[in-house]
Amino acid sequence: MKILVSDPLSEEGLTILKNSGFDVVVDTGLSEDQLVEKIKGVDALVIRSGTQVTARVIEAADNLKIIGRAGVGVDNVDTDAATKKGIIVSNTPDGNTLSAAEHTCAMMMAVARNIPQACASLKSEKWERNKFTGVEFNKKVLGVVGLGRIGAEVAKRFQSFNMTVLGYDPFVSEERAKSMGITLTTVEDICRKADFITVHTPLTKETKNLINADMFNVMKPTARIVNCARGGIINEDDLADAIESGKIAGAALDVFVEEPPLGSRLLKLDKIIVTPHLGASTVEAQVNVAIDIAHEIISVLSGEGAKSAVNIPAVRPEVMEVISPYVRLAEASGKIAATLIGTSYDKIELAYNGDISTKDIRTVTLAALKGALAVAVGSGVNYVNAPGLAKSRGIDVSEKKSETSGEYASVFTITVSGCGKSVSVKGTAVGNDIKIIQVDKNRVDVYPSAHMIFADHINKPNVIGPCCQVLGENNINISGMQVGHANIGEATIMVISVDSDVPEGVLKKLTTVDGVLSAKVVEL
Secondary structure: OEEEEOOOOOHHHHHHHHOOOOEEEEOOOOOHHHHHHHOOOOOEEEEOOOOOEOHHHHHHOOOOOEEEEOOOOOOOEOHHHHHHOOOEEEOOOOOOHHHHHHHHHHHHHHHHHOHHHHHHHHHOOOOOHHHHOOOOOOOOEEEEEOOOHHHHHHHHHHHOOOOEEEEEOOOOOHHHHHHOOOEEOOHHHHHHHOOEEEEOOOOOOOOOOOEOHHHHHHOOOOOEEEEOOOOOOEOHHHHHHHHHHOOOOEEEEOOOOOOOOOOOHHHHOOOEEEOOOOOOOOHHHHHHHHHHHHHHHHHHHOOOOOOOEOOOOOOOHHHHHHHHHHHHHHHHHHHHHHHHHOOOOOEEEEEEEEHHHHOOOHHHHHHHHHHHHHHHHHHHOOOOOHHHHHHHOOOEEEEEEEOOOOOOOEEEEEEEEEOOEEEEEEEEEEOOEEEEEEEOOEEEEEOOOOEEEEEEEEOOOOOHHHHHHHHHHOOOOEEEEEEOOOOOOOEEEEEEEEOOOOOHHHHHHHHOOOOEEEEEEEEO
């Protein structure tokens, strides 16, 4: 079998590949046209961030079994095209965890002790000891926003500095946080109480601008904030304003909305220290991701399966033809249910009724977990690591099957529960199309779309019209609407499909409409 390495890879990873007995070809810097030619006859493609694996490249591949990304992000791979062709796409999610955590620690120490500024001053032949007086960590409060792998590692390290750790993660249970020595609270509470704040969430619609002017306004003037996660979690203009006005004492940034951030106000402020996205840039991390992807490639080519696939694991074509719509339905339903519950949960129940209950539904279950967990961890969850992530977050997952399905040939239901609440989403497939037929007790008939608004409201006159008016006034086109059945005066649900993003301000306006109880956006 033939392996093509199209981006620079550490020698340790290359050695493992070459010693595997497979034919290894290293050819970097290929254009799309060149890769289209080179991909013919290739069984495995190893890339980093430089190679763009487009649908055209994938279409040209006549023997490709796996695309291996030495790193986390797979934005440069058309995973939908790969999945349709039965090609596994794998990444290396754990290879740079410690490097990113340690860089966060280094940035926090640097901003606490003004190390970059003091270094620059002394190198310019100045001796300004009093100008760069820092602060200690001892007995201070650390706020960690996002308690995934990296956030948990950062918290563990700063506990050794005798710090009290507050944490926010809507999908981590109290028991899980307690086991890590962390007190769960809200983002606003962290901003009010913490001396140091570090963010470790994925960048999603919910986390974009999570730390904004409102949060800076409640922070201590001595607070310092660090972002080594994703640009955009902290509103950059609001951060610059907070530093310039003295609302907070300092910041350390490794990531930015636009990279490189040339011309940004952030680069001109002495109290903000910056690095050029170095979180994973250690010798060890680069070696680790190369070694991890090499072992993944060898495993797949040897017929042992993938451990870190980010798309659907290989399934026999005749099986996939049957379950494919239910895979899409399960992922969409999982994301809807997890969004609507709006709190942490510790139980996911999956029910298969009718013909689907007699099929191999393992991939459908993985899709449901991926969809539900994606609300919390974003693109960091995939079909392979979803069960492990659920287990690490203390989520109990159960399945039940019945050949009885009522009016439909097959029905899939997901129920998420926690903190005394639960949300159920039920759906079915109609040919190759999928539709949601029930949300909790509300019967609906909704074909999922990319942008949907779920609004709880009282069934009474003059509710739907004003909601449509709010969206129209904000140039948001409605492509479909469905209202749950209910008696006059009873609560039900309204599902509005729209053709574009719904800004937070518009969502808040919807909740001011008389009769609307709540409104949430789900993006698929």
